[in-house]
Amino acid sequence: xxxxxxKAIEVTDLTVAYQDKPVLWDIDLNVPPGVLLSIVGPNGxxxxxxxxxxxxLVRPAAGSVLIYNKPYEAQRQIVGYVPQRGSVxxxxxxNVLDVVMMGRYGALGWVxxxxxxxxxxxxxxxxxxxxxxxxxxQISQLSGGQQQRVFLxxxxxxxxxxxxxxxPFQGVDATTERAIVTLLQELRANGKTxxxxxxxxxxxxxxxxxxxxxxxxxxxxxxxDEVFTPDNLRETYGGRVAFMKTGx
Amino acid sequence: MxxxxxxxxxIAIVTAVACALPGVFLVLRRMTLMSDAISHAILPGIVLxxxxxxxxxxxxxxxxxxxxxxxxxxxxxLLQRTKLVKEDAAIGLTFPALFSIGVILISRFAxxxxxxxxxxxxxxxxxxxxxxxxxxxxxLGPVALYVMGTILVLNLIFIFVFYKELKLATFDASLAAAxxxxxxxxxxGLMTLVSVTTVGAFDAVGSILVVALIAGPPATAYLMTDKLxxxxxxxxxxxxxxxxxxxxxxxxxxxxIAGAIATMTLLVFGVIFLVVPNRGLIAIARRxxxxxxxxxxxxxxxxxxxxxxLPEAETESAIADLHEHLSxxxxxxxxxxxxxxxxxxxxxxxxxxxxxxxxxxxxQQALVQ
Numbered sequence: 297x298x299x300x301x302x303k304a305i306e307v308t309d310l311t312v313a314y315q316d317k318p319v320l321w322d323i324d325l326n327v328p329p330g331v332l333l334s335i336v337g338p339n340g341x342x343x344x345x346x347x348x349x350x351x352x353l354v355r356p357a358a359g360s361v362l363i364y365n366k367p368y369e370a371q372r373q374i375v376g377y378v379p380q381r382g383s384v385x386x387x388x389x390x391n392v393l394d395v396v397m398m399g400r401y402g403a404l405g406w407v408x409x410x411x412x413x414x415x416x417x418x419x420x421x422x423x424x425x426x427x428x429x430x431x432x433x434q435i436s437q438l439s440g441g442q443q444q445r446v447f448l449x450x451x452x453x454x455x456x457x458x459x460x461x462x463x464p465f466q467g468v469d470a471t472t473e474r475a476i477v478t479l480l481q482e483l484r485a486n487g488k489t490x491x492x493x494x495x496x497x498x499x500x501x502x503x504x505x506x507x508x509x510x511x512x513x514x515x516x517x518x519x520x521d522e523v524f525t526p527d528n529l530r531e532t533y534g535g536r537v538a539f540m541k542t543g544x
Numbered sequence: 545m546x547x548x549x550x551x552x553x554x555i556a557i558v559t560a561v562a563c564a565l566p567g568v569f570l571v572l573r574r575m576t577l578m579s580d581a582i583s584h585a586i587l588p589g590i591v592l593x594x595x596x597x598x599x600x601x602x603x604x605x606x607x608x609x610x611x612x613x614x615x616x617x618x619x620x621x622l623l624q625r626t627k628l629v630k631e632d633a634a635i636g637l638t639f640p641a642l643f644s645i646g647v648i649l650i651s652r653f654a655x656x657x658x659x660x661x662x663x664x665x666x667x668x669x670x671x672x673x674x675x676x677x678x679x680x681x682x683x684l685g686p687v688a689l690y691v692m693g694t695i696l697v698l699n700l701i702f703i704f705v706f707y708k709e710l711k712l713a714t715f716d717a718s719l720a721a722a723x724x725x726x727x728x729x730x731x732x733g734l735m736t737l738v739s740v741t742t743v744g745a746f747d748a749v750g751s752i753l754v755v756a757l758i759a760g761p762p763a764t765a766y767l768m769t770d771k772l773x774x775x776x777x778x779x780x781x782x783x784x785x786x787x788x789x790x791x792x793x794x795x796x797x798x799x800x801i802a803g804a805i806a807t808m809t810l811l812v813f814g815v816i817f818l819v820v821p822n823r824g825l826i827a828i829a830r831r832x833x834x835x836x837x838x839x840x841x842x843x844x845x846x847x848x849x850x851x852x853x854l855p856e857a858e859t860e861s862a863i864a865d866l867h868e869h870l871s872x873x874x875x876x877x878x879x880x881x882x883x884x885x886x887x888x889x890x891x892x893x894x895x896x897x898x899x900x901x902x903x904x905x906x907x908q909q910a911l912v913q
Contacts, residue, residue, distance in 0.1 A: 351721075351722045377719060379716065383718060389766065389769060389771055389774075390772055398711075398715070398716070401725070402723035407705055407706070409707070410708070434770040436770075450719075
């Protein structure tokens with residue numbers, strides 16, 4: 297599957313619109329396997345929509361998305377998704393382990409219940425994100441950073457090849473942010489492809505090796521060293537970025 | 545007569561449990577208002593099916609009404625999707641429209657038949673056992689019990705089989721969609737179930753009180769547990785308790801059974817709301833009160849700690865002047881001092897307050913944080 301030249305994610309001429317208001321204009325994006333890519337752009341640039349379009353959660357007006365040369369529907373099992381933390385109700389009556397096990401639901405398919413094996417995998421994933429001691433904790437009692445780690449564990453338990461994460465650093469403390477970055481880099485080291493919607497331009501070149509600059513249309517995408525330039529940033533943010541350190 | 549009592553009680557319990565189970569998911573999806581809408585909007589479906597079959601117990605009635613119920617959900621969501629109308633307004637627009645069609649149909653065409661507005665709105669549990677299922681000359685029991693029993697079994701099967709899917713789609717619909725579980729399908733499956741249940745329960749308790757059966761027990765159970773499976777079981781138990789106690793209340797005071805059950809539902813909720821440990825109103829008030837004293841005590845020990853061993857310590861720790869230094873009410877100061885003495889955070893040395901080891905530790909810890 298991971299032959300040289302194959303593409304983990306291939307977005308071609310993707311346009312997404314709400315009524316006649318375009319949210320994404322004719323996006324092309326090729327993500328090779330084994331890169332850690334961040335999508336950056338101003339608010340309303342369509343970052344979340346792009347992730348959702350790749351996952352088939354919003355219907356494109358034009359264009360296509362391929363995951364390892366096949367449409368998403370055929371590749372659900374190898375794609376892990378981390379939605380925004382605020383997208384769910386954390387007062388839902390369930391505990392940490394249960395939420396993490398949800399990551400196995402796709403592999404289980406309809407009707408089949410999670411069992412001992414799923415429990416084991418979920419506990420291992422919690423171990424990886426440093427949340428094993430919280431396994432039986434009610435989810436409403438978690439801090440923001442802990443919630444984010446639970447969501448990450450839920451994606452890890454899928455044992456996917458491609459990960460799509462929507463703002464995993466939002467509202468987490470510095471310790472959690474470092475822990476998440478280490479985890480992402482571990483995933484990449486294991487040959488996974490990780491796409492992260494990111495907000496903090498300061499950390500792009502430290503955390504990621506690829507970047508996509510997005511503002512409704514694609515400004516640029518590629519290795520950070522090549523495309524994370526002041527010119528591209530100015531084009532993306534419309535001259536609102538005054539002081540930026542770029543490159544390493 | 546005793547037979548009759550037992551029949552009514554059984555119908556009430558089965559109806560309550562059948563309503564409470566899908567109600568759990570409505571409460572968690574913040575959609576209890578939708579059950580209100582469905583319970584009213586099914587009226588035109590019932591009336592039209594009644595005209596066709598001329599019977600109130602035909603299965604067609606249930607199907608037609610359930611169809612109208614699902615249609616209601618669809619209308620509400622279509623309106624909402626235009627983004628010109630918010631969900632609550634969409635519900636408020638849809639169900640009175642459908643309900644009024646039913647009302648007009650009844651008043652125009654069904655003036656002389658057995659389908660009156662009181663029965664529609666309030667139901668009549670007392671007469672439910674009169675309509676009996678008979679076969680080969682044997683009395684097999686009230687039809688309503690069979691209808692609600694079947695609906696209860698349907699609900700149990702649906703929730704048991706699709707428990708995992710319902711849980712995921714309710715907690716995180718976008719992940720459910722990404723994993724291929726089509727939350728829309730689960731959503732409409734649940735809504736169909738709610739519609740069917742509402743139609744069945746409507747016969748017994750009417751279209752208004754059915755909402756109490758759907759929303760009451762789950763909302764009560766939600767306060768009592770952190771586990772979905774337990775919330776389902778508790779809802780069923782609470783629904784039964786409400787039905788039994790409501791029926792007992794109604795017999796005692798000779799009032800409407802449905803009204804008494806709904807009253808009990810709210811009463812039980814109110815009691816749980818007050819007394820449940822950790823998140824009940826009383827527990828919260830107690831916690832707040834305790835926090836208030838704890839915090840005052842911390843302020844006191846930090847004050848003593850800051851001046852400890854310094855020349856001004858003697859004046860700063862004089863019990864009689866403490867309230868002036870801290871700008872506290874004298875009575876409050878006395879209470880806090882007593883609280884701190886009781887907790888052995890401070891000790892009294894004639895007119896002075898002296899920190900104990902424990903008090904010093906509390907102050908240091910508070911200052912580090």
